[in-house]
Amino acid sequence: MTRNAPTDDIDEAALEVHKPKHWAAGVPGVAVSLLRSVEQMGTGRTVRTLRLLNQREGFDCPGCAWPEPQAADGEHRKLAEFCENGAKAVAEEATKRRVTPEFFAAHPVAELAGKTDYWLGQQGRLTHPMVLREDGTHYEPISWEDAFGLIAEKLKGLASPDEAIFYTSGRTSNEAAFTYQLLVRSFGTNNLPDCSNMCHESSGAALTESTGIGKGSVSLADVHHADLIVVVGQNPGTNHPRMLSALEEAKGNGARVIAVNPLPEAGLMRFKNPQNPRGVIGKGTPLADEFAQIRLGGDLALFQAIGHLLLSWEEAAPGTVLDHEFIDSATHGFEDYAKHLREIDWAAIDSATGLSREQIVRIARMIAESERTVYCWAMGVTQHKHAVATIQEITNLALARGMIGKPGAGLCPVRGHSNVQGDRTMGVWEKMPEPFMAALEREFGIPVPRKHGFDTVDAIRAMRDGRGKVFFGMGGNFAAATPDSELTERALESCELTVQVSTKLNRSHVVHGKQALILPTLGRTELDAQSSGRQFVTVEDSMSCVHPSRGRLQPASEHLLSEVAIVCRLARTVLGEDHVVPWREFEQDYDRIRDRIARVVPGCDDYNAKVRRPDGFVLPHPPRDSREFRTGTGKANFTSSELEFPQVPEGRLLLQTLRSHDQYNTTIYGLSDRYRGIEDARRVVLVNAKDLAELGFADGEIVDLVSEWEDAERRAEKFRIVAYSTAPGCAAAYFPEANALVPLDSTAKKSNTPVSKAVVIRLEHRA
Numbered sequence: 166m167t168r169n170a171p172t173d174d175i176d177e178a179a180l181e182v183h184k185p186k187h188w189a190a191g192v193p194g195v196a197v198s199l200l201r202s203v204e205q206m207g208t209g210r211t212v213r214t215l216r217l218l219n220q221r222e223g224f225d226c227p228g229c230a231w232p233e234p235q236a237a238d239g240e241h242r243k244l245a246e247f248c249e250n251g252a253k254a255v256a257e258e259a260t261k262r263r264v265t266p267e268f269f270a271a272h273p274v275a276e277l278a279g280k281t282d283y284w285l286g287q288q289g290r291l292t293h294p295m296v297l298r299e300d301g302t303h304y305e306p307i308s309w310e311d312a313f314g315l316i317a318e319k320l321k322g323l324a325s326p327d328e329a330i331f332y333t334s335g336r337t338s339n340e341a342a343f344t345y346q347l348l349v350r351s352f353g354t355n356n357l358p359d360c361s362n363m364c365h366e367s368s369g370a371a372l373t374e375s376t377g378i379g380k381g382s383v384s385l386a387d388v389h390h391a392d393l394i395v396v397v398g399q400n401p402g403t404n405h406p407r408m409l410s411a412l413e414e415a416k417g418n419g420a421r422v423i424a425v426n427p428l429p430e431a432g433l434m435r436f437k438n439p440q441n442p443r444g445v446i447g448k449g450t451p452l453a454d455e456f457a458q459i460r461l462g463g464d465l466a467l468f469q470a471i472g473h474l475l476l477s478w479e480e481a482a483p484g485t486v487l488d489h490e491f492i493d494s495a496t497h498g499f500e501d502y503a504k505h506l507r508e509i510d511w512a513a514i515d516s517a518t519g520l521s522r523e524q525i526v527r528i529a530r531m532i533a534e535s536e537r538t539v540y541c542w543a544m545g546v547t548q549h550k551h552a553v554a555t556i557q558e559i560t561n562l563a564l565a566r567g568m569i570g571k572p573g574a575g576l577c578p579v580r581g582h583s584n585v586q587g588d589r590t591m592g593v594w595e596k597m598p599e600p601f602m603a604a605l606e607r608e609f610g611i612p613v614p615r616k617h618g619f620d621t622v623d624a625i626r627a628m629r630d631g632r633g634k635v636f637f638g639m640g641g642n643f644a645a646a647t648p649d650s651e652l653t654e655r656a657l658e659s660c661e662l663t664v665q666v667s668t669k670l671n672r673s674h675v676v677h678g679k680q681a682l683i684l685p686t687l688g689r690t691e692l693d694a695q696s697s698g699r700q701f702v703t704v705e706d707s708m709s710c711v712h713p714s715r716g717r718l719q720p721a722s723e724h725l726l727s728e729v730a731i732v733c734r735l736a737r738t739v740l741g742e743d744h745v746v747p748w749r750e751f752e753q754d755y756d757r758i759r760d761r762i763a764r765v766v767p768g769c770d771d772y773n774a775k776v777r778r779p780d781g782f783v784l785p786h787p788p789r790d791s792r793e794f795r796t797g798t799g800k801a802n803f804t805s806s807e808l809e810f811p812q813v814p815e816g817r818l819l820l821q822t823l824r825s826h827d828q829y830n831t832t833i834y835g836l837s838d839r840y841r842g843i844e845d846a847r848r849v850v851l852v853n854a855k856d857l858a859e860l861g862f863a864d865g866e867i868v869d870l871v872s873e874w875e876d877a878e879r880r881a882e883k884f885r886i887v888a889y890s891t892a893p894g895c896a897a898a899y900f901p902e903a904n905a906l907v908p909l910d911s912t913a914k915k916s917n918t919p920v921s922k923a924v925v926i927r928l929e930h931r932a
């Protein structure tokens with residue numbers, strides 16, 4: 166029996182399937198967000214809160230990392246510079262519901278472990294530090310001092326600092342991230358896994374090799390002025406709704422959009438913008454000019470085929486397709502790339518992509534004719550075994566046509582968590598490059614360990630094998646977000662101590678080590694007052710823009726500490742009051758932290774002044790700024806990759822695990838996947854009707870999903886089949902319910918990212 170997170174409190178019988186929508190956002194979007202907010206926060210608080218969202222004097226939206234459009238000086242940003250799902254993220258944090266010591270006294274942990282993440286999250290904000298003693302049945306209140314004392318005692322008792330694991334999710338501010346990694350490295354380890362390991366790690370690995378920097382090269386203005394935008398493996402209508410405004414603006418300027426996706430996602434098809442009269446009445450803006458319904462994992466094949474076509478057209482009419490000036494002056498490895506793609510195996514391309522030759526040629530033509538192309542991608546690309554190669558193949562196309570470091574063009578990995586990129590910039594990474602480590606050592610006079618630490622998958626292995634004994638989570642929901650749920654939960658349970666710094670209750674609190682601590686913290690929306698006065702924090706968006714975020718709401722409880730305060734107080738307890746780092750000053754005044762960020766983090770000089778500019782500042786990006794590529798060859802590198810795509814045995818399906826419209830990763834807002842027409846259920850599996858007929862299953866049937874992997878089978882029970890227009894052979898189910906099926910050892914080459922978008926499964930009738 167697989168021990169999945171339970172679902173008994175969801176009445177799956179209530180499932181309703183409607184016709185999927187062909188357009189996204191618009192009035193229903195905003196109406197839904199307001200309803201949700203009022204439900205959680207009441208009317209007055211809703212209006213006050215949403216007014217401050219993404220405004221210069223307000224807080225950064227804790228939703229996604231898509232950048233805010235900059236207003237001209239002195240102008241106000243449009244009031245509604247947030248989206249339905251951003252408002253849901255805020256409502257979730259600004260809720261008036263509370264999880265108090267009385268709540269924990271009333272609910273034994275064993276009972277809470279039987280609840281879904283949806284139920285846990287709905288209980289409200291955590292108010293007190295809580296401890297679960299060895300063999301205890303309930304969490305009990307604990308003072309902050311005793312909580313830090315307990316962590317310090319356990320950390321100091323380890324045989325080596327490498328037995329401790331310090332995870333980070335992507336909402337942590339730059340100030341908290343910088344002090345956190347400083348604490349962890351002062352303690353003596355680089356065990357800093359983060360959610361990025363499961364997210365855009367493949368983008369970082371690919372782009373660093375190809376362009377010398379692991380970040381995207383475009384600004385919002387580039388997206389607005391592109392003439393072609395290729396959106397691959399991304400569902401912006403749900404996960405980056407504000408990106409739709411940018412696509413709409415680009416379309417208004419004449420851009421064409423190509424969407425590559427196994428699912429006809431509503432947000433890729435049509436957009437109704439609530440800020441625009443055309444959105445409120447009328448049909449909205451059609452988005453995708455070309456929709457390529459590709460098979461899961463077929464993107465490497467597609468981009469190789471396009472590369473092949475561009476090369477052959479160039480050969481037929483030299484000087485008409487490729488940017489030779491750029492290739493000659495700024496790149497390396499073009500000849501090998503061209504040789505590699507001169508001959509391709511069309512039969513393999515056909516079976517990998519499932520696309521018609523005509524459509525591939527049409528798309529290649531659009532790319533060949535474009536003068537300003539932006540390539541956007543997200544999890545549909547990064548969470549595959551050959552993700553790094555796929556991203557490098559996209560990069561090859563951009564390089565061949567000189568689409569990097571010029572206005573209206575570039576590479577745009579669209580990040581997830583609102584500050585996941587900033588956390589990396591600040592040093593949250595298990596393998597930070599040497600210059601950063603040396604700068605840290607110089608600045609603080611501490612020895613900085615150089616041995617690489619554990620990433621997320623290796624951290625799970627270490628805990629499983631008894632090499633990881635203390636787990637500390639700075640935000641996130643490690644137990645539910647990671648693959649192979651049963652194995653991961655056991656791994657966490659084998660720890661001596663698990664500590665979660667959290668805003669809300671989640672599965673990681675109820676799947677715990679021998680002892681466990683919950684440290685409740687301020688959210689992004691809340692006032693952060695320290696002894697020197699009110700503090701603000703800084704964050705970096707998906708386009709490298711760093712700006713302040715000021716919480717304005719009264720904290721959910723007087724017992725909360727900011728993440729910075731938690732780090733600094735823990736550091737003083739673990740490292741001693743006489744430690745060389747001025748932890749007390751850091752906690753009192755975040756400007757003191759920013760002074761140090763300025764001296765350690767590349768591109769952050771004069772940080773305190775620059776983040777105080779009205780719209781913050783943009784970090785340097787050599788390829789974008791000056792077509793400079795700091796790679797080993799000193800140039801942008803073309804790469805040649807063998808064609809790879811998932812192999813699916815007869816009678817099996819390829820499953821992707823993805824987000825519904827009503828969740829933020831493991832935080833479930835509700836049970837409606839509105840754009841896909843699925844209401845009141847989450848244990849569903851979307852399968853093409855033709856596949857169902859061939860495999861002998863029926864729409865509406867309840868089945869078990871069984872994943873087949875080298876080591877063993879994994880089972881997730883009771884999923885309802887929904888006949889859906891996904892690409893043939895490809896199925897979809899929601900994360901985290903389907904994480905039980907993702908094998909820990911099934912990871913991407915070079916990035917070690919779990920392969921969440923290509924799990925070989927079979928459906929099984931239930932007796």
Ligand SMILES: Nc1nc2c(c(=O)[nH]1)N[C@H]1C(S)=C(S)[C@@H](COP(=O)(O)OP(=O)(O)OC[C@H]3O[C@@H](n4cnc5c(=O)[nH]c(N)nc54)[C@H](O)[C@@H]3O)O[C@H]1N2
Nearest residue numbers: 250398399400404425461462543544545581823824829830
């Ligand atoms: N409201 C909301 N916003 C969010 C989040 C959330 O959960 N809720 N999560 C945040 C985070 S951390 C992240 S990383 C992002 C995630 O943003 P997305 O990457 O949009 O998230 P997924 O739901 O995983 O969607 C993957 C998309 O890729 C497609 N896809 C899957 N496999 C393939 C493939 O092999 N090829 C191609 N071409 N397409 C494929 C799927 O059909 C789907 O449309 O969103 C961020 N924003």
Ligand SMILES: Nc1nc2c(c(=O)[nH]1)N[C@H]1C(S)=C(S)[C@@H](COP(=O)(O)OP(=O)(O)OC[C@H]3O[C@@H](n4cnc5c(=O)[nH]c(N)nc54)[C@H](O)[C@@H]3O)O[C@H]1N2
Nearest residue numbers: 334364640641642646666667668669671822830831900921
């Ligand atoms: N199968 C499958 N697995 C996946 C994915 C997938 O597509 N498929 N996607 C992966 C991706 S892209 C990601 S990014 C990860 C996400 O993994 P995580 O980042 O670990 O998970 P979240 O669900 O975003 O974390 C939610 C919790 O964060 C806490 N929280 C919220 N705001 C704050 C805050 O301001 N401070 C602190 N300290 N805590 C806060 C709350 O307690 C909440 O319960 O999951 C990955 N897992």
Ligand SMILES: [Mo]
Nearest residue numbers: 364365581582
């Ligand atoms: Mo993510």
